[in-house]
Amino acid sequence: MDFDLVIVGGGLAGAALAVALRRSRLRIAVVEASPPMQSESWDQRVYAYSPASARFLDDLGAWRHIDPTRLQPVSEMRVFGDDGGVIRFSAYESGLPELAWIGESSRVHLELWEGLKRQHNVTLFCPARPRALEIRPTGVELRVEDGRTISAQLVVGADGRDSWVRAQAAIDSHVSPYGERAVVANFACSQPHRGVAHQWFRDDGILAWLPLPGDRMSMVWSAPDEVADALMGLDEAAFVARVEKAGCGVLGTLGLLTPRAAFSLRLMRVDTVVKERVALIGDAAHAIHPLSGHGINLGFQDAKVLAEVLCGLENWQDAGELAVLRRYARARAEEPFMLQYLTHGLNRLFGARNPLAAALRNAGMNLTGRLPVLNNALIRYAVNGRF
Ligand SMILES: Cc1cc2nc3c(=O)[nH]c(=O)nc-3n(C[C@H](O)[C@H](O)[C@H](O)COP(=O)(O)OP(=O)(O)OC[C@H]3O[C@@H](n4cnc5c(N)ncnc54)[C@H](O)[C@@H]3O)c2cc1C
Incomplete structure (x- = not known):
């Protein structure tokens, strides 16, 4: 089966990318192991969504359909x-x-998934898992466990922190x-x-x-x-x-x-988020400590930026070319890196048990709290994902 793009992993990041490409000419396959489940009880996975993520999800038509009594x-x-x-x-x-x-992961996921099911340029392979991936100079071939074969110009790994796509593409990850x-x-x-x-x-x-x-x-x-x-x-x-x-x-x-x-x-960094015919988004590209509550917010920004790059392609351009994918990599080079180090540094600073470190971190907090400039800068970062 021929597609332009195959996304492995239809979690929050992968599903958001596919929906963000709804108006593009690209034919998209999404391979997901298990669909999101609706439950009346409260989901254990509850996330803090930044206003930037809420705006993105609203642009995708998902946010306004989430039951407001669950947000x-x-x-x-x-x-x-x-x-x-x-x-x-x-x-x-x-x-x-x-x-x-603050809202449940499953509620947001379900709304994105509903959008995907109606999307004319998306074919869902779910429940399905890939068995083998061949990356050639001209395209990729993904074999699914049930025997079907998907050909595409580009494979996107949106399959979480233990990404199978990342391993198949031999992209090194550094895990602490x-x-x-x-x-x-x-x-x-x-x-x-x-x-x-x-x-x-x-x-x-x-x-x-x-x-x-x-x-x-x-x-x-x-x-x-x-x-x-x-x-x-x-x-x-x-x-x-x-x-x-x-x-x-x-x-x-x-x-x-x-x-x-x-x-x-764990902290997980990768050497690169793109390779010829391969791109990584979401936790497949970076894993971060939850203390900042930014993991999926980073994943949504990855999806948004990659979709913008792909939507900007001319008809004759190939979505899997490295020169195209590098635009995405360049645009996403700074934010995940900065947040990973900020949260890692905070975690280490507060993990240090000596009295000098304790005095310094608490004095630093009080100072930050009293300095409107610093305080406002931190709020801008939390709200917009940038200073
Ligand atoms: C305790 C905790 C609290 C958190 N709180 C926040 C928060 O407040 N705010 C925030 O922004 N982030 C938070 N995060 C981070 C957030 O959970 C992740 O960043 C987010 O889930 C990543 O989404 P993803 O779509 O990239 O990956 P995942 O959620 O891991 O989704 C990957 C998808 O790929 C599928 N998949 C995987 N492998 C395969 C395969 N081989 N074949 C087919 N499908 C496959 C999976 O079924 C899944 O649907 C928190 C994390 C933790 C652990």
């Missing part, structure tokens, strides 16, 4: 150091309607495990959160409480492996009590809404 705007963010340092970011004081949106896992769970709270997100840099990890619609919140506790093991091993009452205490009871008493889950964390 929570963030009006304020309070970040606490481990020794009295505090930074406060306020949407109101920055003249913004909101700092970010953090020795940490993110323990996630959703809670009902006895006190209203008023749209405030909280983050604590603690001795035993980085704890984030993200507000969810109604009196609910989503917790991400990025903790050293031994602490994560202990959290996962506690019985429900002890777990809830530990989370409540770690967050200083700011939302009153908590009740567990979803089972806990734990995700191992």
Whole structure:
């Protein structure tokens, strides 16, 4: 079967890329192992979507279809150091309607997927997995496990941090495990959160409480492996009590809404995000610590930029040519790199146990909180993905 472009991985990044190409002349194949599932209960995977991501998803026609009762705007963010340092970011004081949106991964994914199913230039191969990839100077040939063969000018790896496409294309990745896992769970709270997100840099990890619609919140506790093991091993009452205490009871008493889950964390960089006939987007191109809440926001920007490059092609141009793909690579060289190092640096700074490091990081936070220029620069970064 002949296509211009085959996307392996129809997760948030891959699906967003395919939808962003809806008005292009390109014939697109999407190969995805499992479709998104609709569930009435609250999804454990809850993300902070930047306003830039919300705008992109709105342009794709997905955002406006997400049930508004499942999206929570963030009006304020309070970040606490481990020794009295505090930074406060306020949407109101920055003249913004909101700092970010908190919502379930599956809701966004489903809306993108619905768009894909209706899209005239997309053929979905799902559930399906690729078996072999041949990259030739003139095109790629992807063999699917069920025996079908897909020919295309370009293969896009949107297949997550353990990307199969990346391995087939022999693109080297550099992985540094953090020795940490993110323990996630959703809670009902006895006190209203008023749209405030909280983050604590603690001795035993980085704890984030993200507000969810109604009196609910989503917790991400990025903790050293031994602490994560202990959290996962506690019985429900002890777990809830530990989370409540770690967050200083700011939302009153908590009740567990979803089972806990734990995700191992690592930093992953690649030597290049493009090769002749191959491009990587999303977590296949970069994995980042969740403390900044920017992983999928980076993935959406990858999808947006790659779609812009491909939509700008003349009819006679080949989508898989390296000269074309380099435009995408150049445009995406800076942002993921900067965010990876910023979050890695913060993680290391707050992981250091000596008293001098503790004094420095907390003094730095207080200074940042008092300097409007720095504070505004950080907000601009959080909101727009650039300073
Ligand atoms: C605890 C935690 C909290 C996070 N919080 C945030 C947040 O607040 N904000 C934020 O922006 N990011 C956050 N992230 C990051 C976010 O989860 C990832 O950046 C995002 O899921 C990456 O999307 P993706 O589409 O690139 O990859 P994935 O979500 O990994 O999707 C890859 C897709 O490819 C498919 N696939 C994989 N291999 C194959 C194959 N061989 N054949 C066919 N299909 C395949 C999979 O089924 C999947 O659908 C968080 C991450 C963690 C762990």
